[in-house]
Amino acid sequence: MPRWLPRAMVLALALIACFQLGSWAFHQLTGLLINILIAFFMALAIEPAVSWMASFGMRRGLATGLVFLILLIVSAGFIALLGSMLAGQIIDIVEDFPKYVDSVISWINTTFHTELSRVDIQDSLLRSDWLRKYVQNSATGVLDVSAQVLGGLFQLLTITLFAFYFAADGPRLRRALCSVLPPARQAEVLRAWEIAVSKTGGYIYSRGLMALVSGLAHYILLESLGVDYAPVLAVWVGLVSQFIPTIGTYLAGALPMLIAFTVNPWYALWVLVFVVIYQQFENYVLQPKLTAKTVDIHPAVAFGSVIAGTALLGAVGALIAIPVIATLQAFLGAYVKRYDVTDDPRVQGRPRAQGRREPGSGTLLKRIRRLLRGSSQASQEPRPPS
DSSP states (O other), X not given: OOTHHHHHHHHHHHHHHHHHHHHHHHHHTHHHHHHHHHHHHHHHHHHHHHHHHHTTTOOHHHHHHHHHHHHHHHHHHHHHHHHHHHHHHHHXXXXXXXXXXXXXXXXXXXXXXXXXXXXXXXXXXXXXXXXXXXXXXXXXTHHHHHHHHHHHHHHHHHHHXXXXXXXXXXXXXXXXXXXXXXXXXXXXXXXXXXXXXXXXXXXXXXXXXXXXXXXXXXXHHHHHHTOTTHHHHHHHHHHHHHHSTTTHHHHHHHHHHHHHHHHOHHHHHHHHHHHHHHHHHIIXXXXXXXXXXXXXXXXXXXXXXXXXXXXXXXXXXXXXXXXXXXXXXHHXXXXXXXXXXXXXXXXXXXXXXXXXXXXXXXXXXXXXXXXXXXXXXXXXXXXXXX
């Protein structure tokens, strides 16, 4: 047996063991890595505000803490107002629920000529096995919900701490990263970092503007219909529809429809129609203009990046997909050589004229005709006698 074979076998087994260990560790730390990724982009989003405060002589740690305090106060106030509104509306719905049931039963009896009564329906529902099983499953699921709530709070605390450290120690982090790279690579890393801050801030800025416009439009509608808590509902629609990807629009429109239904069922239909129309206006008119000025990414590319991010990382990937693609596009744009585009009408989407020929094609045809004409004349000339 060759001497190198045992060493090669040991080396191969060691590499396989290291790969298995690394794969196991990566799967175990996937949640932590996703939290760090979210915290990093959160730090990039608040980096302009922290740097602006630091330019006036404020310490970065204090500036970061002040930004997080403002965000906490605004979020807590919004959640408190929304919770009080939902509690009041739920109480009203529960109190008026028998009236809704009586009206539905009356419509069914009138339309289908039946003799249903609310008392019989209540008795059959209370005695059904479905309700008993549902109550048992709900009682056993309380602990699971509590565990999920505690896990969510711990995850939020982890993201907040990492984002605070990334934003407060941003210069130190960049210095530590550049210290292990040559000068040429340091310039590229710093440029990529600057682009990431600009694009992430631009993305948050554009989403904030669209949330403001959406909130104002829905506030005008809800106020004109006389729906209670119109300001809070408008803020809910603006924030949820813009900062929750994919399903945010449906979640944002469901709550105003429910509240409008308690006032008048036809108002809920008007809210649904307005939400659909405004969504089309936002997708085809408002979002492309704001995105082109802040993020500079094509709407089709943005849509595709959101789908790809959702497939890779779920809701987190959908949330950070657009700033990531915008950063990569801006960074790689410096390394792509571009040329002047020809004045061909097909570039502008217009068909080329039928009688127009390509440059140089007439000259080539003339040469071919001359050669053919010369060969025919040579064949027709009389040959001298031999």
